[in-house]
Amino acid sequence: MLTKREPLIIANWKMNVLPNEAVSLVLEICKQVSEQAKIIVAPPFTHLSLLGSLNNDNIFLGAQDCHEKDFGAFTSEISCPMLKDLGVKYIILGHSEKRLSNPLENNRITNKIKSVLQAGLKAVYCCGEPLDIRESGKHLEFIKIQLQNDLPTNSFPNIENLIIAYEPIWAIGTGKTALNDQILETHEYIYDWLSDNYGKKLADTIPILYGGSVNSNNAAQIAHIPNVNGALVGGASLNPLEFANILNSFYLVN
Numbered sequence: 268m269l270t271k272r273e274p275l276i277i278a279n280w281k282m283n284v285l286p287n288e289a290v291s292l293v294l295e296i297c298k299q300v301s302e303q304a305k306i307i308v309a310p311p312f313t314h315l316s317l318l319g320s321l322n323n324d325n326i327f328l329g330a331q332d333c334h335e336k337d338f339g340a341f342t343s344e345i346s347c348p349m350l351k352d353l354g355v356k357y358i359i360l361g362h363s364e365k366r367l368s369n370p371l372e373n374n375r376i377t378n379k380i381k382s383v384l385q386a387g388l389k390a391v392y393c394c395g396e397p398l399d400i401r402e403s404g405k406h407l408e409f410i411k412i413q414l415q416n417d418l419p420t421n422s423f424p425n426i427e428n429l430i431i432a433y434e435p436i437w438a439i440g441t442g443k444t445a446l447n448d449q450i451l452e453t454h455e456y457i458y459d460w461l462s463d464n465y466g467k468k469l470a471d472t473i474p475i476l477y478g479g480s481v482n483s484n485n486a487a488q489i490a491h492i493p494n495v496n497g498a499l500v501g502g503a504s505l506n507p508l509e510f511a512n513i514l515n516s517f518y519l520v521n
């Protein structure tokens with residue numbers, strides 16, 4: 268298991284915040300966090316350039332998706348080289364909101380991860396079960412199928428740049444955080460799957476983040492779960508004080 272080290276806390280702003288609000292939101296977060304905190308923000312694509320121009324050493328840019336090809340006739344799409352050129356370091360892939368809005372998305376995730384890793388960027392791969400699967404007790408089987416489909420062994424360069432985010436769909440935007448035991452069990456399962464399929468040495472280095480209604484009230488408790496290496500935060504990352512408190516809670520534990 269990856270031992271506790273610098274936590275990764277990623278703000279997924281989804282389709283929120285106007286470009287001219289983005290800078291003040293990020294600078295406000297900076298004011299409230301300890302100096303060593305790494306602030307990773309995945310804003311809408313339209314805000315990346317502006318946030319990059321801040322040249323702030325504490326702020327790291329993330330993107331919420333990318334296309335699997337580098338260039339070509341793919342209207343409306345954005346590729347890894349374009350994001351890298353803007354200073355993006357992390358790219359979220361396989362988010363359930365993308366998977367649900369287009370079922371074909373599931374078939375593209377492996378190639379997207381490949382493209383991100385090939386570019387030398389960090390791929391933040393999301394997996395997680397819907398409510399009916401959780402209630403049927405088949406959540407681990409569901410996660411196993413996602414991992415098998417999306418992370419086939421021997422397909423990735425720079426696999427050490429993979430980050431996994433466990434985001435149970437029923438906990439996203441619902442205010443219903445997964446219980447500590449549920450997080451512990453699923454993270455352990457993901458770790459074991461990685462260890463069986465990629466080897467223990469690699470599994471020991473891959474951070475596993477939790478996402479789903481993380482806020483300043485539950486962050487400390489989640490940060491204490493031994494196999495949680497950070498968080499992917501949606502709604503609470505839009506409030507600077509909330510997000511700063513989440514960051515501070517994780518840094519206190521690590």
Ligand code: 13P
Pocket residue numbers: 279362434438439440441442478479480481499500501502503
């Ligand atoms: P919330 O924190 O709003 O539940 O969203 C989680 C998420 O989807 C992060 O990617």
